Amino acid sequence: MQASQNADKWQWLEAELQRLRQHNLYRTLKVLEGAQSSHVLWQGRDMLMLASNAYLDLCNNDEVKRMAVQYILSHGTGSGGSRLTTGTSDIHVQLEETLAGFKGREAAIVFNTGFAANSGIIPALCSSADDVIFSDELNHASIIDGCRQSPGRTIVYRHNDMADLEQKIKATEVRGHGLIVSDAVFSMDGDIVDLPGLVQLAEKYNLLSMLDEAHATGVIGRTGHGTEEHYNLPGCVDILMGTMSKALGAEGGYVCGSQKLIDFLRNKTRSYIFSTSLGPGTMAAALAALQVIEREPQRVHRLQENVRWFCQCLRQEGLADNIPEQAATAIIPIHIGDEAQAVRVSDHLLAEGYFISAIRYPTVKRGQAILRAALMSSHTRQELAQAAGAIARAIAQS
Ligand SMILES: Cc1ncc(COP(=O)(O)O)c(C=O)c1O
Incomplete structure (x- = not known):
């Protein structure tokens, strides 16, 4: 039977496309x-x-491109498997160690995209109906999807409003564990999270703190190390997530944190476990970009x-x-x-x-x-x- 015989079954789809066109x-x-x-x-x-x-014009940077090409020539194009099977090579490990150093943490884990990182780690960390996630209303879609995949409750607080966040924390019984998650630099408004306020609340109410530094890394802080450098509050966040697809000019998401956190995420995050890892060229490009930022x-x-x-x-x-x-x-x-x-x-x-x-x-x-x-x-x-x-x-x- 030919797939196109029954045109009626696609009418809803055409209607939706039409609606999108009508509303610009x-x-x-x-x-x-x-x-x-x-x-x-x-x-x-x-x-x-x-x-x-x-942001740092590194997609087309000679040093970054040369390193990517060099690794493609020596290590090939694809990784051939997920990280826990055949998909970990020395360049993956070197990149993770460099990322951890860049963010002043014990360890790091690399994901295939920033989207895969957020949508994977939030349900891995908040995997019980007793867990609670407090999420800024303007957080990125990948954080929202991560919250949707968690069986825990998600409570959305007003944008960057620490008084609203505290009120919502006080009004919520957290029987499992709680997480506050926020973009560091909001992807559409470009404003910066109130980090001192957020970590103070995380400490006061014994909640985990998580930042998405997609638009902060390479951009804010005196030397581009991100939000903690911007506020001069080194090491204050529990879970530092980011992506290499923006200022670093490459691809791939990451999380930096304690060795214990990274060991847990390697064992529990579905988007990490069940996906073929990024190829050596991309990893090498990200590594070279980090070296360029440190040096320049x-x-x-x-x-x-x-x-x-x-x-x-x-x-x-x-x-x-x-x-x-x-x-x-x-x-x-x-x-x-x-x-x-x-x-x-x-x-x-x-x-x-x-x-x-x-x-x-x-x-x-x-x-x-x-x-x-x-x-x-x-x-x-x-x-x-x-x-x-x-x-x-x-x-x-x-
Ligand atoms: C704040 C934020 N988080 C996560 C992502 C996802 O990162 P990636 O493009 O690497 O999937 C993006 C951008 O696309 C973003 O703006």
Whole structure:
């Protein structure tokens, strides 16, 4: 029997696609034709990239690429199995040791993606109906999915609101163990978690603390080591999760913590146990990126300086009300509101040579669409000043 004979069975799917189109929520791919860097090639045109998470421009870095190629030549392309079977080679171990050192922890474990890390470790840690997870309302989807996979209760607290969190902790009986989990740098708003407040509550109520440093590593802290460095609170978080797919320019999620925690996660996390591990080239790229960041903190300083400069330019262009008063990370949300207008502004900017994403529901709340500008250390001041002008014109004309 041919699969297409009964067209009726797909009607619901077409109806849903239609609904997405009607509400300006239908998504399509933009196909880049070369490397990810501050300039990219799209439809044969040179574009200024203002949407990438490759904050330190390491996807296309010579040293990182050379190390990846070297390991592909010596170790091959795939790992051939999950970590606990045949999928652990010396480069996996070296990367985990380096990550642990980078984050000042005893040990680290690498996952295939940041998504697999969050969605795997939360149900591994909170595996009983008696367990409770306290989760920020703006946490990343992978944390939300991790909470959904736990049999424990998830209690969502108001965004970065420690008073609300404390009230909810007090009102909750935790019969098993409790976990507070938060993005370190929120992936759409670009603001930073109130870490002193969060760890104080974790201590006071004997709860585990977990941070997702996807957008913090390589970005915040004097030398790019992340949130604990930013607040000068070394070692204060129990479970430090992150991803190598952003500032590190590679792929793969990780968790850093005590040896006991890492041993537990290796034995209990389904997304780690039942998935073929990442190949040697990717592991080598991440390792080289960490070495570059340790050796060249000036990349982080340039990124942080670019953030200050770009915000200044946006304010000078009359967009002070569209951006946060204090932007301190590489993610700068430019408030638009209406979904259709956000798409028009982004299309306008694409036509002008600027690659910048319109972020809409369900990634952000309905009616709160933004342009999500993401900066790189390699953007020049002139490029950013011109981009700020183009953004202001696009908003005015859309
Ligand atoms: C805060 C946050 N956590 C986790 C992830 C998932 O990481 P990955 O892209 O490596 O799966 C992302 C991004 O995609 C993210 O923004």
